[in-house]
Amino acid sequence: MQAFKASLMRGSRGSVSHSSAAPHSQPQPPKAWRSSSPAARVYYMSDFGGDPTGVKDSTEHIQALLLAAAGQGPSPDAQGVMSGAGSGSSEGSLTAGVPNQAGTADFEGGTYKVSKPVQVPPGGNIVIKDGTIQASKDYEGGPVFDASLKQAPPAENTERLDDIEPAQLSPDPSSFSFEYITFQNIMIDSNHRGGGISLSNALRTSIENVYVAHFSTTGINVHPSSSETYISNSFLGQHPTAGRDPREGNFTGTAINLSGTNNAITDVVLFSSAVGVDVSGHGSTLSGVHCYNKATRFGGTGIYLRKPGLGLGRNRIINSYLDYTRILAEDPLQLHISNSFLRGDAFVALKSINGVVSGVNIVDNTFSGSNKGTGIVQLQQSNGPFNKINQVVVDRNSVRGMSMKATVANGAVQGNGTAFALDFNPVLLFPNRITHAQYSLIATNGAFPNHVLRSVSNNRVVVATNVPVSATVFATVDQN
DSSP states (O other): OHHHHHHHHTOOTTOOOOOTTOTTOOOOOOGGGOSSSTTOEEEEGGGGOOOTEEEEEOHHHHHHHHHHHTTSSOEEOTTSOEESSOOOOSSOBOGGGOBEEEEEEEOTTOEEEESSOEEOOSEEEEEEEEEEEEEOTTOOSSEEEEEOOOOOOOOOOOOOOTTSOGGGGSOOGGGOOEEEEEEEEEEEEOTTSSEEEEESSEEEEEEEEEEEESOSSEEEEEOTTOEEEEEEEEEEESSOOSSOOTTGGGOOSEEEEEOSBSOEEEEEEEEESSEEEEEOSSSOEEEEEEEOSSOGGGTOEEEEEOOOOTTOOOOEEESOEEESOEEEEESOEEEEEESOEEESSOOEEEEOSSSEEEEEEEESOEEEOOSSOOBSEEEEOTTOOOOEEEEEEEESOEEESSBOOBSEEEEEEEEEEEEEEEEOTTTBSSTTOOOEEEEEEEESSSOOOOEEEEEOGGGEEEEEEEEEEEEEEEEEEEOO
């Protein structure tokens, strides 16, 4: 009934009701003003031309639609004639002077072709929704939707400031040009000629129920100047596939790049790309993310956490599904990975760049493999060993068909003599590192010997007695 009602409300311009009670009805106003609220500013693609079948180029028509929704371009008057430069909104401004446009650009379910990136006009409270946008075969490259002011990126600061709090390194509030931009119910086909959505100087962007396919670079690109980007219920892949694709070894590109701060990805599927999520910003949460973008055996990475530096990091991966593809973290700082499922020999790799690993929790996950001896957590130290290890907990993980690795381990040994040794190397993550050990000795022949913890070097615990004894030694060790 709602769809039928909507079809009546959005009939052809100038039509009159067929009700016998309205023989002298005035022509309907253009769709841009049809709403239960006179203040609502909803603009429809059909009022701006363009080809909803996706055959002809509609780039300029789409650009006009977005400009109108942002109060910056001509909009239809009551007779459907384009006039004016946009009425704007009287709702004041958002953060640091970003205008509250309160406009909606509705593609009405059509398919539209573009030959160059569509520039999202600066502003706030703008919704872009309900349609399919396809890059043409002669598309010039770049993201299909580009929310940026084409400013040169700031020079990278390579100084390490590990004691600086993230709030001190967040974007300057006065630098934002976009706020509360929403992409909703949109399919983007980049036609292997560019990306999907790019955000710069954007605050509080919402990307909901969006499908980005055939990207050659990055599906969704959140630049360092952006913050609080929320991506939910969306699907991204270079090639539409449901797995076991013979092209998998050739997948390229990145589905989502998070260089900005304080983001969230929730209930998102990444099904074909070299990298699923590339994270270099801080304070982001990934929850309910299913990565089967490219198997690690083909060189793929599900979630790549770049070297934090500058005291950053502080990212969380929870309730996610890594399907034959790994999590790779460089010099991780305050990284939390929990309640996730890693299948098909997928593992967590900690990669040393400057030898730092601090505040890392990898707990309560489920690992499943093919009995090849793959460790659930691995150290990559080709650039040098980890030599700054602090507060690292790998524990309470459920493992089947893979090799258990942890920073906490228990063991027992039975013997008869004056020395009892337990080797924890098969389990402990870091080599030659036991920072705490506890043991108990239970003599089985009624003896009461003197005993001592003799050594914890090379991840081996040695307990010695003053006289030969038949006993069982239990030990617990911790690398934290």
